Amino acid sequence: MKAVVIDQYGSTDQLHEIEMEKPSIEAGQVLVEMHATSVNPIDWKLREGYLKEMLPFDFPIILGWDAAGIVKETGSNVSRFQPGDRVFARPATTRNGTYAEYTAIDEGLLAKMPENISFEEAAAVPLAGLTAWQCLIDFAEIKEGDKVLIHAGAGGVGSFAIQIAKSFGAYVASTASGKNEDFLKQLGVDRFINYQEEDFAEVLQEYDIVVDTLGGDIQKKSFEILKEGGTLVSIVGEPDKEIADRKQIKSGSLWLNPDGEQLAELGKLLEDGKVKANVGKTFPLTTQGVRDAHKLSETHHAQGKIVIKIK
Secondary structure: OEEEEEOOOOOHHHOEEEEOOOOOOOOOEEEEEEEEEEEOHHHHHHHHOOOOOOOOOOOOEEOOOOEEEEEEEEOOOOOOOOOOOEEEEOOOOOOEOOOEOEEEEEHHHEEEOOOOOOHHHHHOOHHHHHHHHHHHHHHOOOOOOOEEEEOOOOOHHHHHHHHHHHHOOOEEEEEEOHHHHHHHHHHOOOEEEEOOOOOHHHHOOOEEEEEEOOOHHHHHHHHHHEEEEEEEEEOOOOOOHHHHHHOOOEEEEOOOOOOHHHHHHHHHHHHOOOOOOOEEEEEEOOHHHHHHHHHHHHOOOOOOEEEEEOO
């Protein structure tokens, strides 16, 4: 099979295309013929070597942890899927990622793709969609009527978080640059904040939940707009416990836990049209295609998801 790998840490120049053996599947696993994957910040952070202590993989490493494709083979003990099923997943974080024509995935991490979406759209969902889901539902326990601020709403996690929050009947504010105003309003944002012109901390107050995708000063200032007993959940680092305790705010950093059942729930929202996968730009599975996709992701200014089309 064809795959795009890295043999050492470094810049996008390390990404290159090779031919390698198809993965063999173990009991409880499914071999998926990949049709599309997507690029997430974890991909290039790992490529640069920032995560090598946390994820000490041997080379070569196939990056990519979003999968959409068709079941080709099932291992022993697999009961919920059969060859020909259209599936999507956030596979386990191993050195055998999804920038490849085939990948092996644990049955418990797979979900059937909604009939009404394309492989490219499906590939855009798992990592970012599940992250947003776990921030809002598992951590923040969102409910109808909550006031929610989502930072960087035009990005992958942000755009899913807006839609999931709206599906619960929340009031949603979100920050982005002016060029993304229409996009965010289409997603259902009630209060748009152009961060180049307005300071969110000066215009918002008494919020129930903040989803922080940026960290740093923005994370710190997010405490100011939360009501006592509110929730601050971050995907980029642990919020200040001292401030949280002082304001009686539930705070924490969320590292995604892949989950096929939750992905199936998200699939229902996609099927019902309550959540839409926004594919921003598509690249081919080639050395140059993947390098360009990484460069775009590293700008932090991509709208929607960056997808790599494999088949």
